[in-house]
Amino acid sequence: xxxxxxxxxxxxxxxxxxxxxxxxxxxxxxxxxxxxxxxxxxxxxxxxxxxxxxxxxxxxxxxxxxxxxxxxxxxxxxxxxxxxxxxxxxxxxxxxxxxxxxxxxxxxxxxxxxxxxxxxxxxxxxxxxxxxxxxxxxxxxxxxxxxxxxxxxxxxxxxxxxxxxxxxxxxxxxxxxxxxxxxxxxxxxxxxxxxxxxxxxxxxxxxxxxxxxxxxxxxxxxxxxxxxxxxxxxxxxxxxxxxxxxxxxxxxxxxxxxxxxxxxxxxxxxxxxxxxxxxxxxxxxxxxxxxxxxxxxxxxxxxxxxxxxxxxxxxxxxxxxxxxxxxxxxxxxxxxxxxxxxxxxxxxxxxxxxxxxxxxxxxxxxxxxxxxxxxxxxxxxxxxxxxxxxxxxxxxxxxxxxxxxxxxxxxxxxxxxxxxxxxxxxxxxxxxxxxxxxxxxxxxxxxxxxxxxxxxxxxxxxxxxxxxxxxxxxxxxxxxxxxxxxxxxxxxxxxxxxxxxxxxxxxxxxxxxxxxxxxxxxxxxxxxxxxxxxxxxxxxxxxxxxxxxxxxxxxxxxxxxxxxxxxxxxxxxxxxxxxxxxxxxxxxxxxxxxxxxxxxxxxxxxxxxxxxxxxxxxxxxxxxxxxxxxxxxxxxxxxxxxxxxxxxxxxxxxxxxx
Amino acid sequence: xxxxxxxxxxxxxxxxxxxxxxxxxxxxxxxxxxxxxxxxxxxxxxxxxxxxxxxxxxxxxxxxxxxxxxxxxxxxxxxxxxxxxxxxxxxxxxxxxxxxxxxxxxxxxxxxxxxxxxxxxxxxxxxxxxxxxxxxxxxxxxxxxxxxxxxxxxxxxxxxxxxxxxxxxxxxxxxxxxxxxxxxxxxxxxxxxxxxxxxxxxxxxxxxxxxxxxxxxxxxxxxxxxxxxxxxxxxxxxxxxxxxxxxxxxxxxxxxxxxxxxxxxxxxxxxxxxxxxxxxxxxxxxxxxxxxxxxxxxxxxxxxxxxxxxxxxxxxxxxxxxxxxxxxxxxxxxxxxxx
Numbered sequence: 001x002x003x004x005x006x007x008x009x010x011x012x013x014x015x016x017x018x019x020x021x022x023x024x025x026x027x028x029x030x031x032x033x034x035x036x037x038x039x040x041x042x043x044x045x046x047x048x049x050x051x052x053x054x055x056x057x058x059x060x061x062x063x064x065x066x067x068x069x070x071x072x073x074x075x076x077x078x079x080x081x082x083x084x085x086x087x088x089x090x091x092x093x094x095x096x097x098x099x100x101x102x103x104x105x106x107x108x109x110x111x112x113x114x115x116x117x118x119x120x121x122x123x124x125x126x127x128x129x130x131x132x133x134x135x136x137x138x139x140x141x142x143x144x145x146x147x148x149x150x151x152x153x154x155x156x157x158x159x160x161x162x163x164x165x166x167x168x169x170x171x172x173x174x175x176x177x178x179x180x181x182x183x184x185x186x187x188x189x190x191x192x193x194x195x196x197x198x199x200x201x202x203x204x205x206x207x208x209x210x211x212x213x214x215x216x217x218x219x220x221x222x223x224x225x226x227x228x229x230x231x232x233x234x235x236x237x238x239x240x241x242x243x244x245x246x247x248x249x250x251x252x253x254x255x256x257x258x259x260x261x262x263x264x265x266x267x268x269x270x271x272x273x274x275x276x277x278x279x280x281x282x283x284x285x286x287x288x289x290x291x292x293x294x295x296x297x298x299x300x301x302x303x304x305x306x307x308x309x310x311x312x313x314x315x316x317x318x319x320x321x322x323x324x325x326x327x328x329x330x331x332x333x334x335x336x337x338x339x340x341x342x343x344x345x346x347x348x349x350x351x352x353x354x355x356x357x358x359x360x361x362x363x364x365x366x367x368x369x370x371x372x373x374x375x376x377x378x379x380x381x382x383x384x385x386x387x388x389x390x391x392x393x394x395x396x397x398x399x400x401x402x403x404x405x406x407x408x409x410x411x412x413x414x415x416x417x418x419x420x421x422x423x424x425x426x427x428x429x430x431x432x433x434x435x436x437x438x439x440x441x442x443x444x445x446x447x448x449x450x451x452x453x454x455x456x457x458x459x460x461x462x463x464x465x466x467x468x469x470x471x472x473x474x475x476x477x478x479x480x481x482x483x484x485x486x487x488x489x490x491x492x493x494x495x496x497x498x499x500x501x502x503x504x505x506x507x508x509x510x511x512x513x514x515x516x517x518x519x520x521x522x523x524x525x526x527x528x529x530x531x532x533x534x535x536x537x538x539x540x541x542x543x544x545x546x547x548x549x550x551x552x553x554x555x556x557x558x559x560x561x562x563x564x565x566x567x568x569x570x571x572x573x574x575x576x577x578x579x580x581x582x583x584x585x586x587x588x589x590x591x592x593x594x595x596x597x598x599x600x601x602x603x604x605x606x607x608x609x610x611x612x613x614x615x616x617x618x619x620x621x622x623x624x625x626x627x628x629x630x631x632x633x634x635x636x637x638x639x640x641x642x643x644x645x646x647x648x649x650x651x652x653x654x655x656x657x658x
Numbered sequence: 659x660x661x662x663x664x665x666x667x668x669x670x671x672x673x674x675x676x677x678x679x680x681x682x683x684x685x686x687x688x689x690x691x692x693x694x695x696x697x698x699x700x701x702x703x704x705x706x707x708x709x710x711x712x713x714x715x716x717x718x719x720x721x722x723x724x725x726x727x728x729x730x731x732x733x734x735x736x737x738x739x740x741x742x743x744x745x746x747x748x749x750x751x752x753x754x755x756x757x758x759x760x761x762x763x764x765x766x767x768x769x770x771x772x773x774x775x776x777x778x779x780x781x782x783x784x785x786x787x788x789x790x791x792x793x794x795x796x797x798x799x800x801x802x803x804x805x806x807x808x809x810x811x812x813x814x815x816x817x818x819x820x821x822x823x824x825x826x827x828x829x830x831x832x833x834x835x836x837x838x839x840x841x842x843x844x845x846x847x848x849x850x851x852x853x854x855x856x857x858x859x860x861x862x863x864x865x866x867x868x869x870x871x872x873x874x875x876x877x878x879x880x881x882x883x884x885x886x887x888x889x890x891x892x893x894x895x896x897x898x899x900x901x902x903x904x905x906x907x908x909x910x911x912x913x914x915x916x917x918x919x920x921x922x923x924x925x926x927x928x929x930x931x932x933x934x935x936x937x938x939x940x941x942x943x944x945x946x947x948x949x950x951x952x953x954x955x956x957x958x959x960x961x962x963x964x965x966x967x968x969x970x971x972x973x974x975x976x977x978x979x980x981x982x983x984x985x986x987x988x989x990x991x992x993x994x995x996x997x
Contacts, residue, residue, distance in 0.1 A: 325696060326698060326699070329698045340702065346698075367702070435948070522728050523706055523732070526710070529727060530724040537764060543705070546709055550715070550716075564721070569734065570733050571939055585704065592703045593695045621682050622683075637695070638700065639696045640698070645683060645687065649670050650670045650673060651669060
């Protein structure tokens, strides 16, 4: 099969994933969408070129943003504004429009009997589509699913095509890859219509013909209409648009006259450096020069300015903000006030953050107080980049253990008590692989030999991991200079005032859209609230002025008296604290890092604690690694140390190591 | 990963690193690559960990009030946070319509007052309106209060049940009765006696604790286990566990505040029990867990018997027997399960 078109309902949700998967298998991806029209009709459209893609995104954005989440209706009248570059299909794939053809014989029952002519308003609709899209961009779509009455409708469609001089396309309205996907489709129909299989009746499919058919199968099926196959091939060749080049440009940051973004960044970094460092030592200067050089070379200057701007907004509005993750390896980020950690005195490795081979934008994640303060920052970004200039990235929620079992159970008409009990017994994070699925559902109260047990197990395996709905990502925002809605359709979130893009953060990253993560931390909100209460009560305090070596603070950590304390309050942390006995800030850094799946899986915790307690000698893989591993007693705990090991022991360059 | 390891190995061999060292280094890196934690990230988080610990020690009422005002968050429920605050000498005053704001407030360096935000089902908008009315003029009676606030009957009942209307009545049950009365704002209204003697029996202490949990999922009164302590002679308190002998068999009991089954623990389950003195932990092996799955996942209070593992004063009970702690008065807080 040379090409494959994906038409999601009212969106391009799967476009990027299709593109990646199709390219891997040498299939050409074609992007399109099924539009829900205002009168309930469905109009499939395909994208021919970049103009068409831009039009589709903007049309969908317009239709989505005027209705609540999950609803979308395109007006027939607004099509003409966005028709350029799009191809419209009419026929078997267009529910609603078709329904009227389907009903036509009955309407004409008393009249001329076997009247094969389409009723008048269909003809009118065809005329308006031709007028809107142009005759060469309207196709009559014929599908053959071997359903009773289908050929009569197809006959009418063919007559319509001949009468209006429109080309016929052979398609298959594919809903699932293999015939076995039919039952999944039926279950999804039940879930969507809030019913179960026993009551769904005519909502269910009549056979399993909507699967992907081979070139040969299609040719055989349309042996009587070879032109339909030819036209389909010809159209596929015509639709050359590819997501690889959507024409997205990085938002430029307004700089003072006479400055470029890079020179301006340089100015503010050196200014910040003077405030951050008491004296600008040679290592600091060298590090800043090195970082600025690389940032300029990679063309990322504007990105840092945009993040700096957000930091300034937070400062001006008294909102705590702290960059997290590998950005803290950068002295530039430290000088811009993005991160609180001096990477020079802490000997952190810049390459972990940015290196020559980096393809996408650097990742700067900002931690903000959760709740109203973070919302204020998000709303400022919407305001700053304009109505269609910024959006949250989507988060594709997939079916997981409980949600899959619950919804399949409902569709199979299991009693609610079984489903409730299942949810209680096998809560999130519980590991279903320790017990057979049959045993699990049996424990919840379904007889092992229940006639629907095999179907339940089969469906569970088929549905697990499939997308359930589109949520919004906890903090990822994408921004754009001009109109983000030209590159990806935007829609309303269930939360008021939030706009979400149709792609998740990986899709956005793959396509080079600039992303900033604004994550909410409950503890930052607690701390900021507490600081404000302290100030009101006349015993002011803030994070920067907390005494650094407070004995009592370390004492409660040593006693694992840490309920309510950030990160080190969990059971696992509390079990380590009395062994770790932190008595300086760096011990807390290790404590935070040590209770993680990584060190636990790598069997690293015990050697460190044993060495710390003096039960095991401190040794190094090699004496050359002493400077790298000394602070963790010879046990590698951090990614940065891994990088350094590769650099020291194998002469890897920074980006090779990364 | 294999490709990277091979490249690294080759580079180290070229550099003349000894083969046994190469093996160790490759082993460390490959077991680490998937889960590594950036040091810079750990430093950022440690700043917040240290800062919040400092607040807990030196600004306790401000810290605990802010924790309660930002729920849900973190590892523990408000019930556990309140008990922890009390164990650290913070006095926690109950919700009162004459004193509380929406958020919890700090009264002095040792005292905080619960806000309306901890009350189940109470809406913020009428609560804020209540505070505005009160700032305008103090409420002088329950009738005055009912006249000037826009709380629903259900909200009034809840406030009466948890004692927030005790300022207008002898006790909670009297307030609950009076909440049900209809206001008669006519000529005869003024004939209703201002002081009204309730003939209802006041709630007992266990009843008040129960009412607290039912309306706020927390209590400022005694922990439910404290009420039962006299009837549990052989059960160790959490605070005494460091004195337990390694290898001995003991019993612990409490409100289940956390159940965990970490992916790295091969199907073992950790259960945290809270009593009046603190939190104790037990570990359940996979077989025992499957045998008692329903009991463990559904019961709010458990008695666990097992072998003490006491290493460096970190005590974990290796569970052998497990049974529900059943008592008429018990109602516990919610737990934080399998997250």
